[in-house]
Amino acid sequence: MAYKLGLLGLGTVGTGTAQIILDSLGRHPLLQELEIHRVGVRNLDKPRQVTFSADQLTTDLESIVIDPDIDIVVELIGGLEPARSLILTAISHGKHIVTANKAVISRYGNEIFDAANAKGVYVMLEAAVGGGIPVIQPLKESLGVNRIQSVMGIINGTTNYILTRMQTEGADFADVLADAQRLGYAEADPTADVDGLDAADKIAILASLAFAGRIKLEDIHCEGIRQVSAADIAYAEKLGFTIKLLAIAKRQSSTTPPAPPPGGAVDRLSIRVHPTLVPKTHPLASINGVYNAILVEGEPLGQVMFYGPGAGSGPTASAVVSDILTIAAILKTETEPIPHPLLSCTHQHYCAIAPMEELVTRFYTRFLTNDTPGVIGHLGTSFGNHGVSLESIVQIGMRDNQAEIVVVTHDVSEGNFLNALAEIRQLDAVMSIPSVLRVL
Numbered sequence: 001m002a003y004k005l006g007l008l009g010l011g012t013v014g015t016g017t018a019q020i021i022l023d024s025l026g027r028h029p030l031l032q033e034l035e036i037h038r039v040g041v042r043n044l045d046k047p048r049q050v051t052f053s054a055d056q057l058t059t060d061l062e063s064i065v066i067d068p069d070i071d072i073v074v075e076l077i078g079g080l081e082p083a084r085s086l087i088l089t090a091i092s093h094g095k096h097i098v099t100a101n102k103a104v105i106s107r108y109g110n111e112i113f114d115a116a117n118a119k120g121v122y123v124m125l126e127a128a129v130g131g132g133i134p135v136i137q138p139l140k141e142s143l144g145v146n147r148i149q150s151v152m153g154i155i156n157g158t159t160n161y162i163l164t165r166m167q168t169e170g171a172d173f174a175d176v177l178a179d180a181q182r183l184g185y186a187e188a189d190p191t192a193d194v195d196g197l198d199a200a201d202k203i204a205i206l207a208s209l210a211f212a213g214r215i216k217l218e219d220i221h222c223e224g225i226r227q228v229s230a231a232d233i234a235y236a237e238k239l240g241f242t243i244k245l246l247a248i249a250k251r252q253s254s255t256t257p258p259a260p261p262p263g264g265a266v267d268r269l270s271i272r273v274h275p276t277l278v279p280k281t282h283p284l285a286s287i288n289g290v291y292n293a294i295l296v297e298g299e300p301l302g303q304v305m306f307y308g309p310g311a312g313s314g315p316t317a318s319a320v321v322s323d324i325l326t327i328a329a330i331l332k333t334e335t336e337p338i339p340h341p342l343l344s345c346t347h348q349h350y351c352a353i354a355p356m357e358e359l360v361t362r363f364y365t366r367f368l369t370n371d372t373p374g375v376i377g378h379l380g381t382s383f384g385n386h387g388v389s390l391e392s393i394v395q396i397g398m399r400d401n402q403a404e405i406v407v408v409t410h411d412v413s414e415g416n417f418l419n420a421l422a423e424i425r426q427l428d429a430v431m432s433i434p435s436v437l438r439v440l
């Protein structure tokens with residue numbers, strides 16, 4: 001028996017998906033039982049790398065998601081609408097869903113999973129985080145018995161590609177971004193990549209799996225890479241760090257924890273996306289180019305790192321088709337599929353998120369000051385006034401006739417650090433503070 005697929009989208013990932021399914025030799029034999037029944041696109045006249053008959057190709061995506069012959073709807077159009085409505089309509093018609101759409105899942109996962117659970121269908125999204133890297137299924141299955149302490153990683157290929165080339169070639173941000181778009185890594189609107197929003201969508205999904213509670217996207221502190229300058233990359237390098245856009249979700253202890261929410265979720269999470277100085281000895285420091293890596297720390301496992309191609313046609317399609325295969329395998333072995341306890345979403349409550357002021361971290365800060373005696377002393381005093389202890393403070397040189405001073409703090413609460421910066425901004429000698437970056 002063939003399992004019939006309705007493919008929504010035949011772009012970068014849709015094309016890779018069709019190519020795997022149409023070239024099944026030497027792959028899992030169950031692939032031969034998959035049939036691409038219909039394909040939805042926006043423009044019928046576009047040249048395609050994979051050709052489908054006029055009967056199969058349509059711009060009427062609604063007709064695909066209600067087609068009684070279709071078992072699995074594979075949503076690869078991206079964006080919020082019509083993706084959300086098409087997924088919900090498909091579910092209401094009893095279709096299983098495979099999607100690579102982190103934007104729709106991180107915003108509408110609650111209604112999509114509720115609808116899927118009510119209908120007894122699966123929603124699979126391995127491709128939505130880390131592209132081809134298996135990370136969703138491991139979190140759901142292989143790591144399920146661990147108490148997870150933290151999930152952190154480089155989960156946006158476009159920004160990692162840009163930062164890597166800025167670091168290794170001193171390349172210009174705009175040129176490298178254009179290359180990332182040409183290579184199919186960047187989203188249609190690269191703002192989501194560059195401003196950290198794509199990574200925020202993905203860490204929301206990872207955290208909800210790791211910490212068994214839903215995450216509100218607006219609770220995630222998010223900074224992108226636009227403010228990372230060539231000067232900071234060079235200074236970080238001299239200090240023994242590499243700058244990476246990290247997404248971090250971590251259990252955070254608090255002196256005044258609120259009552260734990262029902263359902264076993266952890267009481268408080270720190271969850272954030274920002275450019276970070278990563279010590280060169282850290283495993284995430286050597287993840288370069290479009291590669292992604294996700295470091296999971298849990299008890300009793302310890303640390304495990306998932307590494308691989310985080311974007312691109314073939315790698316992402318590998319995850320999409322593996323999800324399709326998982327559903328096909330369930331359909332083959334169970335005549336009455338019931339929600340599989342490890343594959344379906346089982347939590348309904350939201351995780352409590354700690355405010356950023358409570359975050360304890362190190363900071364890197366670059367100051368431009370008048371080149372007058374005692375400036376470093378004034379900075380040290382203001383930091384000391386707010387309990388901020390310094391790991392290093394160096395005058396790097398001169399820029400535009402101003403002294404350039406770089407400070408790295410010891411661990412400090414973000415609230416105390418920001419209070420110290422507010423005091424420092426008032427110092428006569430301080431002209432500007434071009435960069436403030438957190439240090440891992």
Ligand SMILES: NC(=O)c1ccc[n+]([C@@H]2O[C@H](COP(=O)([O-])OP(=O)(O)OC[C@H]3O[C@@H](n4cnc5c(N)ncnc54)[C@H](OP(=O)(O)O)[C@@H]3O)[C@@H](O)[C@H]2O)c1
Nearest residue numbers: 009010011012013041042043076077078100101311312316
């Ligand atoms: N690219 C990656 O490396 C990557 C990695 C992981 C996850 N993802 C995710 O995968 C999804 C697809 O990304 P992509 O890079 O493959 O996008 P893409 O290359 O822009 O392809 C989108 C496809 O969807 C079709 N489409 C879009 N809106 C439509 C609409 N309203 N009606 C009908 N068809 C529509 C387009 O039709 P036409 O071809 O006719 O224009 C195109 O075939 C996104 O959710 C993305 O975030 C992508």
Ligand SMILES: N[C@@H](CCO)C(=O)O
Nearest residue numbers: 156157158185187311
């Ligand atoms: N634009 C995304 C695609 C993979 O989700 C990235 O650069 O990582």
Ligand code: NA
Nearest residue numbers: 126129131133
């Ligand atoms: Na993945």
